[in-house]
Amino acid sequence: MELLALHGGRPTRTEPFGSGKRFGEEEAKELLEALEQNTLFYYFGGKVNAFLSDFNKIYGTKYSVATSSGTAAIHVALGAAGVTVGDEVITSPITDQGTLIGILYQNAIPVFADVDPHTYNMDPTSIEAKITERTKAIVVVHLAGNPADMDAIMAVAKKHRIKVIEDCAQSYLSQYKGKYVGTIGDYGCFSTNDFKHISTGDGGIVTINSEDEEDYHFTHAFADKNYRRDRGETYRDVEMLAPNYRMTELQGAVGVAQLKKLRWICETRTRHGDRISEGLSGVPGIAVPKVQEGCASTYFSYMLRLNGEELTCTRAEFCQALDAEGIPNMPGYIPDVVYMTRLFQNRTAYPGSHFPFDLNGTTYERGLCPIAEQVLQTSVSIGISEFYSERDIEDIITGVRKVALYYSKR
Numbered sequence: 001m002e003l004l005a006l007h008g009g010r011p012t013r014t015e016p017f018g019s020g021k022r023f024g025e026e027e028a029k030e031l032l033e034a035l036e037q038n039t040l041f042y043y044f045g046g047k048v049n050a051f052l053s054d055f056n057k058i059y060g061t062k063y064s065v066a067t068s069s070g071t072a073a074i075h076v077a078l079g080a081a082g083v084t085v086g087d088e089v090i091t092s093p094i095t096d097q098g099t100l101i102g103i104l105y106q107n108a109i110p111v112f113a114d115v116d117p118h119t120y121n122m123d124p125t126s127i128e129a130k131i132t133e134r135t136k137a138i139v140v141v142h143l144a145g146n147p148a149d150m151d152a153i154m155a156v157a158k159k160h161r162i163k164v165i166e167d168c169a170q171s172y173l174s175q176y177k178g179k180y181v182g183t184i185g186d187y188g189c190f191s192t193n194d195f196k197h198i199s200t201g202d203g204g205i206v207t208i209n210s211e212d213e214e215d216y217h218f219t220h221a222f223a224d225k226n227y228r229r230d231r232g233e234t235y236r237d238v239e240m241l242a243p244n245y246r247m248t249e250l251q252g253a254v255g256v257a258q259l260k261k262l263r264w265i266c267e268t269r270t271r272h273g274d275r276i277s278e279g280l281s282g283v284p285g286i287a288v289p290k291v292q293e294g295c296a297s298t299y300f301s302y303m304l305r306l307n308g309e310e311l312t313c314t315r316a317e318f319c320q321a322l323d324a325e326g327i328p329n330m331p332g333y334i335p336d337v338v339y340m341t342r343l344f345q346n347r348t349a350y351p352g353s354h355f356p357f358d359l360n361g362t363t364y365e366r367g368l369c370p371i372a373e374q375v376l377q378t379s380v381s382i383g384i385s386e387f388y389s390e391r392d393i394e395d396i397i398t399g400v401r402k403v404a405l406y407y408s409k410r
């Protein structure tokens with residue numbers, strides 16, 4: 001057995017991993033063109049429009065709306081889906097705050113479904129068990145680039161006549177049985193914040209997947225203070241509250257250039273992630289993330305799980321040993337399921353108030369979604385980049401294997 005670098009052995013990797021420039025001449029050219037328009041307002045300029053039209057071409061969608069963030073995109077989809085005061089929205093306990101913010105700003109109540117232990121995505125059986133007469137929508141999170149079980153989720157939604165919003169912030173071009181995620185539910189939401197597959201600094205997109213033009217107009221208005229610009233309305237007799245989540249021409253311009261790189265980014269990540277799974281299959285103590293039959297993950301990160309029963313070390317020790325081998329990693333993804341944050345524990349979305357939680361008396365206890373809790377306690381996330389070389393990927397495999405074999409009970 002090889003001596004771990006943690007114990008003075010030779011590290012698997014000492015050189016830095018591959019890196020590259022995400023932005024260049026292409027973005028600069030688009031930005032300059034945007035400035036030369038003499039307006040940075042999406043409705044007068046052409047960049048946000050071009051960004052959406054390119055996005056629609058890639059995705060085969062008819063309608064989409066640009067927003068100021070992924071969080072905004074999800075809020076807009078919730079607004080478009082008619083989510084309102086006292087409604088319940090079922091979502092995943094393993095996600096970014098951005099999935100939850102819009103739900104609470106609509107004064108609706110997040111309800112958490114448990115996840116599959118191998119895909120870390122919402123389990124359709126658990127979703128169905130959480131449905132009540134108050135349930136208005138499901139926000140499906142495609143975590144870490146991996147498609148959720150959409151056929152089963154859509155079947156549950158159809159049966160109970162509830163809307164499906166896909167949170168694809170981590171899942172650009174992830175494929176589910178011949179379709180891209182974000183085109184299957186009623187709405188698909190994307191983020192272009194700086195940590196996603198493509199970046200405009202901040203930004204987001206909502207796809208409207210019904211053929212209903214009115215649905216598109218309503219969604220569009222919900223991102224723009226309920227302004228029906230597309231109908232040429234100048235005077236606004238506003239009927240309902242809607243935020244200003246507009247994307248600027250500067251973001252649109254960068255987005256146009258970034259979209260040209262999207263396919264390469266996603267294909268490279270799929271190849272890298274799948275190769276790691278292949279290289280780690282059968283290694284004691286390691287459970288590789290499961291990608292469902294007929295699907296493709298675009299690996300926002302590579303999230304594996306440790307099987308404590310097969311290893312003599314804790315997760316913290318495993319991660320330290322990997323660090324020493326020169327393999328960047330972090331324990332879990334978020335430290336704990338989102339319902340263990342103080343917001344849910346104290347039920348304080350707004351200062352000095354328990355609204356909207358007091359509308360249905362929901363509380364959030366430890367153990368609510370036991371599998372999700374276990375996933376976050378036993379997982380290790382390894383960063384993946386489209387700039388990593390094949391050699392980088394082989395070193396990741398070698399490093400993880402070395403640590404796992406060292407700590408293996410077998």
Ligand SMILES: *Cc1c(COP(=O)(O)O)cnc(C)c1O
Pocket residue numbers: 069070071072095096097098099141167169170191192193202203204
């Ligand atoms: C990043 C992210 C969001 C929020 O996107 P922002 O652009 O940061 O607002 C929402 N959901 C998930 C799963 C994310 O990863």
